[in-house]
Amino acid sequence: MIRGGRSYVLSPPAFSNDAKRLLVCTSNSVTIFSTATGLPVASLDGHAALVTAVIVVPASTPASKIICYCWTASLDGIIRYWDFSVPELIKIINVNLPIISMVIPTLLSQTAETNEKSPKTFAYLSVENTKEPEKESSKALRGQIKKFNLTNSRMAGGMTLTETKQPEIITVSSSGKYFGIRFKRKLQIWKVPTAETERAMVKKITLHHTKNMNVLAFHPTQRIVAAGDVTGRILIWRGFGDRTFADGDGLVNGKLMNNEEERPGVRGDDDADSCTTWHWHSAEVNVLFFSSDGAYLYSGGKEGVLVVWQLDTGRKKFLPRIGSPLLWLTDSPDPSLSSISCADNQIHLLKMPSMEILKSISGIKLPCSFPEMCNGLQSGIAFDCNAGLVALRTENYCIQLYSLFDDRGVSEVVICERNHQPGDEVTVVVTLAVLSLDGSMMSTAEVKLPEEGLGGLVCLKFWALGSQNKEFSLSTIIYEPHRDAGISAIAFHPTRPMAVSSSNGGDFKVWVCNNGIQQMDQPLSNSGWTCHAVGSYKKKPMTAATFSSDGSVLAVAAETVITLWDADKNILVAVIGETLMPVVNLSFVGTSEYLVSASRGSKPQLSIWSMSKLCVSWSYMLHVEVLGYTVTTASTKPTSVVFNDAAMLKCNAYFLELTLQFYSLHKSLKLQCPNLSNLISASAISYSIASAADMSSFAALALLPESSKCNEISLKGRDGVILLFNASDPVPIFTWSVNKAKGGALAFIQANQSSIDENELDGKPPQSLLAYINGDHEYLLFDPQGKEAKEHSAIRQEGLGDLEEAGKFGYASIYGELPQFDPKRKQASWVPSAPLERAWETVFSGSSHNLPPLTKLCSVFLESLLEKRTANVD
């Protein structure tokens, strides 16, 4: 089982002490990237929910820079302490509340001190109070800021600093003296007591503003705090907390005498000297950060422009056109390196004074929001099942090709050459992307939305894969292929350069590439796609299209009926069916004689049609959303489909049969998952369907209806089901429940040898893997027939399992708490990687004249060993 496609930008990343590693929170784990290559080198796995904070323990002495410890906190309510160079789990602390944010100010302030006596470490947590029942009334305060004793792993007594409606993110100053949160129009700032004890009082001030604030930042040395609000203003308070925090500081005694009037810009009774406002951003400010020397302030927001303000003069410098809203800015111990995280799941490493982009760590493109009228079409996710690639639409009119096996982007194809401004209204949408079976051709459809009825345009584009550079290049553009009607589906012929596009305007067109009839002396540039045939059926909107696995039959859905065509001669061969609602998806089940159709709406339906009898074989009254399918082998023998006219007589017994099958399905589902049975009757389930050629089976992804979701305890957080069917049998072979299924997709992926070495150990390499991409573009590859899948369904029945745990079911059940190694780490064999840095291996390596004196090295070495020992004792 392979997992991947995780978001890199949900939480801020952290640099290691030597700035050679970047620790990025990737959903349930922390992935460690090398800043030199931008490639992943290791990962810390163990959390059961989203990791929300990662804090690297700073080096107290220059020599200890190689020591790599970090704290991580997660929504599962557990704080873990890692040695990330190994990587190894050292300590687990259970908080029992979902942690939204964590800061450990003592780590930062400690740096100057000697660590002969290890003081207690306190963390400040922003937790979600799950004990408070979720009420409709908005009064409930669900967010809490708590103080937590990490050394003793318990809550510091009575220390709930504040309560807010929503859990907020805590920001800490780099000196570790202050930390604060912003909520609504207020900033709350606490001063960390100099001598941290369990009961030490934490002093608090509040600063007010007239707009909701998004982000705050502390000056590293002076008492300056900056905050950005939703309108794009940046407010800078100087000398905050002079009165409240004055006592221990000794720095600001004189100012205490100042009378109240000389405080320009400060609201009401707020404790600050002055407040100035800078306004450049046109939209909300998401990123604020002071440079480590405190001379500059970095700010960024929705426009995707990083602005550098000179703090004294207010002069600006820009790094424009990053292309996506900025989310986080992190600086590293190396002053010349920092990272910015963008909303398009990319982390850029910046060389700091010049703001050059050194490297980009780019993850899978996150789903982007499209206008309503384009959402109904398809999820826009296409699979290249032989190469294991997935094609995803991005916001800036590109198609990203992402390798599922390697978990990284292969290339990006610019579909529409247009400048993209993040935050603009979406007016140009890539609605469809389809890859041919061998992955050498791609077809995309894009729509330009009209402005008050002016200037809308539909474009169909064909792309060809270059032979050497493996990049798609544009072959043909067709403007308005079906006049002004939108394109509902595109399908490629499995063996020949032929494609069909169906439109809502009531016709479909068969396109052929004239590459085949190329002559020797003719230049290659003349090749292109031309319309071969146009067909329509009773002027009905054509809603879906597919080719059979040998390409002999073209099936096009004309709303509620399915028309079968000979694509070469453009002859209507047969018309089958009458579904209740328009068919939105069609797929032939491998080389078998079955055709799957899916329809949505108020009376949804999933039907399996037999091509030999030309009638429904079996059917569920289920809502079907997407029919994704793959045909694994292109060299299948052409199976002639016999159209028997006599068989077109629909037997009346079919309805009877159907009810019988319904009954059996009910029964089988009850066996497998008792909760599913009532879902079926609540006919609001949608499907994504994938079929595998060789075994005449197909998988379907069903969305569970809203009504049932909240009641079922065992299905908590899971809104979809993957059902694996054999086409001839209405009883599903396997079922798996998944979360975030809306907008998801399924496909059977041909497993290549290198990717499944762990499965090969069983002796029987699997034929194909089932790939599932959820609505957040996280994906999962597993063998539907294999052992782990069966374990899966076993877990499902007990109602306690999680999809990702199924693969290590046996191991985890026995050694529950021990450090867990994701099976995915075996991937590392083909991901190019740098060697891990192990403290005790690297401390003594290198030529002798470069090494620090042995006394220093020895202490470092022993230190690492000692700390580990203490951790283990804990």
Add this chain to the structure above:
Amino acid sequence: MADLLVEQPQEITISKTFPTKPKLKPKSKALSKTSESKYWSSFKSHQISNLISSIPSIDFSPISPHHFAAANSASLTLFSSNTLSPISTFSSFSDVVTSCSFRCDGSLIAASDLSGLIRVFDVKTRTPLRRLRSHARPVRFVKYPSLDKLHLVSGGDDSVVKYWDVAGESVVLDLYGHRDYVRCGDCSPIDGDMFVTGSYDHTVKMWDVRVDNKESVIEVNHGNPVEDVIFLPSGGMVATAGGNSVKIWDLIAGGKMVYSMESHNKTVTSICVGKLGKESGEEALQYRIFSVALDGYMKVFDYAKMKVTHSMRFPAPLMSIGSSLDCMTRVIGSSNGIIFAGRRKAKEDVGESKVGNFWALGSVEEPQRRALRPTYFRYFHRSQGEKPNEGDHLIMRQKKVKLAEHDKLLKKFRHKEALVSVLGGKNTENVVAVMEELVARRKLLKCVVNLDEEELGLLLGFLHKHSTMPRHSALLTGLTRKVLEMRAEDIRASDALKGHIRNLKRSVQEEIRIQHSLQEIQGVISPLLRIAGRR
């Protein structure tokens, strides 16, 4: 090399700049020109149109500078092939001149006319030297043998082929055999004693004056009245023209037809052999057959590959063709007295040789170049003009995206200025592209509102010209309606704008008229198609 090609740091671009691009136009299905086709169309065409009637015959002088003579009415005009202007005219004919031929040294020219007289002139002095009278009927062709200065071959409507002794003005041989008008003939390029003649009796006969019995050596049947016959340069093959076809015969194989080229639509009137004057390339210095026909086409035929390699259309029925030996000039005579001359651009080889002489004479030594020192200005320019060697790895500088004025304005979100700037330009496609970009930014209508009167006039002028163009009408007709709705007040207030509206109205009415007539045609055609489809 290292200092020349500065390695650029690999710049990671996050988001690129795309200029607005107009929609692509479909590529024409026509094949691109072959290199040979390019060569033949590189002849710069020139019309000589002050002649009166049909040009039945053109002949080039075999010696440089290759003047050519064109028979025209009752005169023969000599043209310079350099300037394509007339040099002299022989006009002492009593009837229409039918044919002319230069002697192989280019000093004499023979011409025949409809009265049956053949005359020989000195080319330079224009003095008539000999009058050869023996033909009873009009003479249709006269030809000097290519290796013989003393004899002439002629043929005429009395179906007799005569072999003349020019000096004595006497007939050496009367060759009987043709049963209809003899229209054409050619002498062998390798043998002074052999020639072919073609006649309206569909046959082409080859004669040898050494044969005693006065019968033809070889006879081939073209199948149509033969209009022209020529020897191909090898001397072993002839090409005949007649009817719509040009046929190639192998004489050595006993008169076997090799190929029949039938790409003309009307009678082929004349053929000649020309050479491809290119020094390099695959087809350099190969021979081609030019053929002209009454359909106005000139075709170039490659008789090695048996393929028509070029085809050219002229606006008149063509009667005769000639091509100079130096491949520089090709001349076509038409039936209405226009000569279509084509001349290739001459290389300045004459000038070059002169320059070479000048340098050779002046033995001026190049000054010794001083060694470069950092104090010299030249030091800082050293090796800048150096060219990369064969094996060098070139690192190309990244191409800069060229932004037009309107793109720069769009980049600064100055939408109205961008629209006005592109409207001021001439490129319709760009205007539409900018409008589409504005639509995508939801700013087009706002721009229209903000235009002042002058700019609105500009926009209305553009809409008047282009709103009915089918390629852009989807966007522009809608825009026109919106503009009229939104700016009605301003238009009413200004006379200049009213004028634009009148123009706009007119073009719309014109378009409606066209659409109506198209619908009428559709109404006529669609029942026919229906019937055809029912079959």
